[in-house]
Amino acid sequence: MILDYILAAIAILGGFFCFVAGLGVLRLPDVLIRMHASTKAGTLGSGLILIAVAIFFADTATITRAVATILFLFITAPVAAHMIGRAAFRSGVPLWRTRLEDGASEKLGR
Amino acid sequence: MSPVLSPAINIAFLLVMLGVVGGFIRLVKGPSLPDRIVALDLMTVQIVSFCGLYAIQSGQRAFVDVAIVLALVGFLATVALARFVERRQRRPDPPSPSASPADNATASARPSAPTGGRP
Numbered sequence: 001m002i003l004d005y006i007l008a009a010i011a012i013l014g015g016f017f018c019f020v021a022g023l024g025v026l027r028l029p030d031v032l033i034r035m036h037a038s039t040k041a042g043t044l045g046s047g048l049i050l051i052a053v054a055i056f057f058a059d060t061a062t063i064t065r066a067v068a069t070i071l072f073l074f075i076t077a078p079v080a081a082h083m084i085g086r087a088a089f090r091s092g093v094p095l096w097r098t099r100l101e102d103g104a105s106e107k108l109g110r
Numbered sequence: 111m112s113p114v115l116s117p118a119i120n121i122a123f124l125l126v127m128l129g130v131v132g133g134f135i136r137l138v139k140g141p142s143l144p145d146r147i148v149a150l151d152l153m154t155v156q157i158v159s160f161c162g163l164y165a166i167q168s169g170q171r172a173f174v175d176v177a178i179v180l181a182l183v184g185f186l187a188t189v190a191l192a193r194f195v196e197r198r199q200r201r202p203d204p205p206s207p208s209a210s211p212a213d214n215a216t217a218s219a220r221p222s223a224p225t226g227g228r229p
Contacts, residue, residue, distance in 0.1 A: 008118030015122030022129025038152040046159040053162045063175045076185040084190035088144035
């Protein structure tokens with residue numbers, strides 16, 4: 001039926017974004033750029049698959065849990081990415097095609 | 111499970127597992143510790159979506175609870191590891207308020223310190 005086609009499309013789209021996130025983490029050149037792939041594409045893929053779960057079961061308890069999981073992912077993914085990014089930048093990982101100015105590394109605590 | 115939805119769920123399982131494999135390869139060969147933390151974070155988020163897909167395939171609602179708990183524990187693990195990296199970076203500066211030549215020595219040695227990000 002129509003609902004099955006919609007569910008199939010959402011599930012495959014979410015799986016595709018999860019695959020793109022894994023491919024980006026594997027192939028991109030730098031910690032911060034890899035974090036860009038992981039945070040955005042991974043959160044989008046998980047959110048789509050949890051929307052598919054909410055549509056598939058279609059009762060109040062499951063919809064509430066799925067929406068709570070999506071909101072939790074949307075709130076915590078930027079916080080975690082910010083903390084990893086700050087730690088990585090301050091611990092001095094090599095950055096791809098980036099040159100810091102001479103006084104900047106002192107000021108940034110790098 | 112309808113004949114449309116079942117192969118779609120299988121394809122989505124395959125794509126998510128390919129993403130997990132990509133994150134795992136980065137976890138194994140990541141050159142620095144923040145690379146490995148990013149890979150672990152990605153794998154946690156993808157196992158959350160795996161739990162969602164398995165809830166659809168098996169028809170059991172309990173796996174959505176597993177997804178919630180996994181997202182929470184994954185966030186805590188990521189925050190703890192990030193704080194660990196930052197604190198380990200800060201440790202090489204010894205707090206020595208008594209001797210001023212030691213302060214000068216650490217201040218001059220500080221710009222050469224940042225290679226401590228390697229495990």
